[in-house]
Amino acid sequence: MDGAENLSKRQLQALQTREKLLNAGRTVFLENGFQKATMTQINKLAHTGYGTAYVYFKNKDELFTELIETIMQKMYDVAGLPFTPKTKEEAFTQIKKQTRLFMELSLEERQVMKIIKEAIGVSPIVAEKWSQIRARFISGITKDIEYVQKAGLARDDFHANLIAKGWFYMNEQLMWELVLGDIKEDVEAVSDHLTRLYTGGLYK
Amino acid sequence: MDGAENLSKRQLQALQTREKLLNAGRTVFLENGFQKATMTQINKLAHTGYGTAYVYFKNKDELFTELIETIMQKMYDVAGLPFTPKTKEEAFTQIKKQTRLFMELSLEERQVMKIIKEAIGVSPIVAEKWSQIRARFISGITKDIEYVQKAGLARDDFHANLIAKGWFYMNEQLMWELVLGDIKEDVEAVSDHLTRLYTGGLYK
Structure with a gap:
């Protein structure tokens, strides 16, 4: 110590x-x-x-948020990964990597994540913690989208923030399915499918 | 009576x-x-x-599920809308319409939907009701995707069910934002953006 x-x-x-x-x-x-x-x-x-x-x-809510501090910090690290792709292919690789990390991290801490999921529904303190994670991801993704829009890689007739929300929510809910074991596909299949759908729609 | x-x-x-x-x-x-x-x-x-x-x-959980029976039935009706597009443009129009209906219905019943959202987190009975709604939408969308894949309109290197989940979850979470007033965009902007992202990624 x-x-x-x-x-x-x-x-x-x-x-x-x-x-x-x-x-x-x-x-x-x-x-x-x-x-x-x-x-x-x-x-x-x-x-x-x-x-x-x-x-x-x-x-107990405060004791629990103290316990999940490390996971939350790791989530923030994933949300803050740098993103400066030069091509659509580079963007695909980096986005898929971020999505994979988000899901793998959640699966590594699967038992705790299950309790976080339960706690979000009943504890305003834990719900607030999770909404901070959401906000951080969505703001990071919004910046990423604006970056590739400026770089001419992505369609510019999209509000970056709205697309960022759609993209994050897809990831978040599929992550919960993986954590709760409600899905037969693995992290590779999920992250690959979501990233292909998303980049196919957003990029030129 | x-x-x-x-x-x-x-x-x-x-x-x-x-x-x-x-x-x-x-x-x-x-x-x-x-x-x-x-x-x-x-x-x-x-x-x-x-x-x-x-x-x-x-x-109270059972009394509440009785109260929301009508909204749930309307949700099922939206989930079961027919979908037999002949072109990508027709698909876009029909998907956007379904998304709009889902969001408009939720906003018409906004006050009750807020309570449903709260109840999902704490009542296993209400959570189960909502997971049935989710399942119905996802199974309907899965069939819709398989239809357009067979018709040669959509990319066939996607597992329909996985894409259906991603698409539904995007809609669901943005719907909650609209219901809770957490978003400045309106139903038209949200449904248009989501549908463009989705069809852009899925369709040829």
């Missing part, structure tokens, strides 16, 4: 308790799902005193 | 009570949203005896 040597004993204990609660939280959420998980279960599993979880986290 | 003259007095009263509860339910759901609505509120507003709502409906 970086800088831990500069912390007082009490601060160090606080960090350790927090860590214990997060680890217990991960287990409880994975076992029970979001709605059925309780702070009491988390306290119990962490062997911290009654009510201790509430000292560190306002509620 | 068709056939009401053949009902006994008791059956007629039961029908009237049921109707009262549904009307009260509509008001309570529209005022409080899905999660905050209770059967007690509905009973109270309907001036039916304590607990009467539970005689007619298992829970």
Whole structure:
């Protein structure tokens, strides 16, 4: 733990308790799902005193958003991938790569993503976190579309932002299907099909 | 009321009570949203005896699905629109029309659709109803794609079902944005853009 040597004993204990609660939280959420998980279960599993979880986290929603911080950061990284294609073929390759990464990342964290999906429906805090991810992707894709429109690669009779939304939503919903196991096709087939449909419609 | 003259007095009263509860339910759901609505509120507003709502409906989820039956039926009608285009242009016109109808219907019932959106996240019964709508649209679109592939109008290197999903999800999510007022563009712009992107990618 970086800088831990500069912390007082009490601060160090606080960090350790927090860590214990997060680890217990991960287990409880994975076992029970979001709605059925309780702070009491988390306290119990962490062997911290009654009510201790509430000292560190306002509620289970906040503990959960803390737990998914790493995945969210990885999502932001994928959303922010550079995109400066010189040809339609280069654009296809880069877009398909981004789509693949988005789906692969979601599948790597499949169990957690299932709980995120559940939590989006019932927790305003988690829903807000996910809508930030959506906004970041859509704004990134909008810029990408404007770039290829200016470069003369893509049709310029499209509002970039509207097309960006359509494209992201296709990806998002198919990603959920992959995560929930509702689809027989694999990431390669899904990302290839979506990218071909999208670039076929958008590019000249 | 068709056939009401053949009902006994008791059956007629039961029908009237049921109707009262549904009307009260509509008001309570529209005022409080899905999660905050209770059967007690509905009973109270309907001036039916304590607990009467539970005689007619298992829970608020069932009362709500009864309330949205008409919209759901209209959705099915849109999903089942005939599609036998002879040219790419005819296909464009028919697809855009279907997309417009889907979005216009949702906007006509905007207040109820907002509650459906909320309920999908928290009620397994309502979520299941909506997933049936999704399945109907996706199966209809899959057949439409296979039709134009056979007719030689569309590229045949696409799995129809996968493309159908991508296309429906784009429409569904933009429809929710229109319903929730999260978008500045109107139905015409949205349906035109999505249809152009989609047909541009799918058709030869």
